[in-house]
Amino acid sequence: MLLNRRRFLTASLALPLLTACGPPQPLIRVAGIVWVGYEPLFLARELGLLDEESIRLVEMPSNTASLMALASGEVEAATLTLDECLLAREGGLDVRAILVFDDSAGADVIMARPTIRHPAELAGKRIGLEETAAGALMLSKTLEIAGLKPEDVIKVPLTADRQLAAWQENEVDALVSYEPHATQLEALGARRLLDSRAFPGLIVDVLVARRSALEATPATFRALLAGHFAALRHLRQQPWDAATRMAPRMGIAPDAVLAALRGVRLMDVAANRAWLAADPPRLVAAADRVVEIMRANGLIKGPVHTGDLADPRFLPRAT
Known part of the structure; x- marks a missing residue:
C-alpha cells in the first residue's frame, strides 16, 4: 500500500539528514526511475560524462520511492514530474527545479x-x-x-x-x-x-534538488547538468548509437527506444533558459496551472509557493 503523500513527506522532514553530521560531502546522489525523458541523464553516465567520485545516479523502482528518498535525505536530488515536485514543496521540502528534461507529448x-x-x-x-x-x-x-x-x-x-x-x-x-x-x-x-x-503541458519532467545541497556543492551540480546536455547532444547527433546504449536499461529494443523518444519533447539549453531563466520563468506559469488542476481534483490541499521554484544558476551557457 502506498503511503499517504503528506504523511511520509512530513514524517521524513523530522528525520536527521544523512549529510547533517560531519563535514559536507562532495558527493551528490540523484534518484531516478526508468522513464524515456530521463534517459539522457543516464546516457551521460554510460558515456563517462559524469564524475563517479562526485555524482551518483541512484536507480529507483518508482517516483514514490524517489520522493521518499528525497524527503528523508537519502539523496540530494531527484528526477520528478512537475506535479510531484509541487507535492514535495507542499510537504515542506525546500527544493528547486534546476533542469527541465521534457514535456510529455504521448509517452x-x-x-x-x-x-x-x-x-x-x-x-x-x-x-x-x-x-x-x-x-x-x-x-x-x-x-x-x-x-x-x-x-x-x-x-x-x-x-x-x-x-x-x-x-x-x-x-x-x-x-x-x-x-x-x-x-x-x-x-x-x-x-x-x-x-x-x-493534455498538452500537463506532464513536465524536472530535476529538483534540495536548496541546501545546491548551496553546498554548486560546481558539482553544474557538472551534472553539463554531462546531461552533452549526452543530449550525442543523442541528437548519433541517435542509433545512443539508442543502443539506452536500450538495456529501458528493457526495449533500440528501434523501440527511438519510437518512445518521439513521445517527449526533450529540452536543450536554450529551451531550459526559457523555462527557468525568463522573466517570468515559463516553469512557474506551468506550475501555477498544474497547482490549479491538482487542487480542483483534490490532489493537493495546502498552499504551494511557486515563485522561487525555478533556479537557472546551474545551466551551461546557451550555444
Whole structure:
C-alpha cells in the first residue's frame, strides 16, 4: 500500500539528514526511475560524462520511492514530474527545479485491455496507478474526458515496477503507464487508449534538488547538468548509437527506444533558459496551472509557493 503523500513527506522532514553530521560531502546522489525523458541523464553516465567520485545516479523502482528518498535525505536530488515536485514543496521540502528534461507529448499512456475501446468504458474497471505520482493527475484528466467520476472506477495502487506483473496476473483492466513500460505492455497485448497528447503541458519532467545541497556543492551540480546536455547532444547527433546504449536499461529494443523518444519533447539549453531563466520563468506559469488542476481534483490541499521554484544558476551557457 502506498503511503499517504503528506504523511511520509512530513514524517521524513523530522528525520536527521544523512549529510547533517560531519563535514559536507562532495558527493551528490540523484534518484531516478526508468522513464524515456530521463534517459539522457543516464546516457551521460554510460558515456563517462559524469564524475563517479562526485555524482551518483541512484536507480529507483518508482517516483514514490524517489520522493521518499528525497524527503528523508537519502539523496540530494531527484528526477520528478512537475506535479510531484509541487507535492514535495507542499510537504515542506525546500527544493528547486534546476533542469527541465521534457514535456510529455504521448509517452504517458493509459494502457487497457483490448475490449476497452473508449475512455468511458473504464467505468467499473480496475485501474492501476501510482497515486503519489503523475498517474493520479493523468487519471483525473482521463476521467474528465470520459465523463466519469473517481468513484466510477476501482483504483489499484501500483508502483511502476509492478505494472507488468499486475497485467500478467490479471489484477488490473487498465494502467496509467509511461514509456518504456507502455511498449512492454503493448507487447503483452495491451492497447493504447489515451496518451498525454490529449493534455498538452500537463506532464513536465524536472530535476529538483534540495536548496541546501545546491548551496553546498554548486560546481558539482553544474557538472551534472553539463554531462546531461552533452549526452543530449550525442543523442541528437548519433541517435542509433545512443539508442543502443539506452536500450538495456529501458528493457526495449533500440528501434523501440527511438519510437518512445518521439513521445517527449526533450529540452536543450536554450529551451531550459526559457523555462527557468525568463522573466517570468515559463516553469512557474506551468506550475501555477498544474497547482490549479491538482487542487480542483483534490490532489493537493495546502498552499504551494511557486515563485522561487525555478533556479537557472546551474545551466551551461546557451550555444
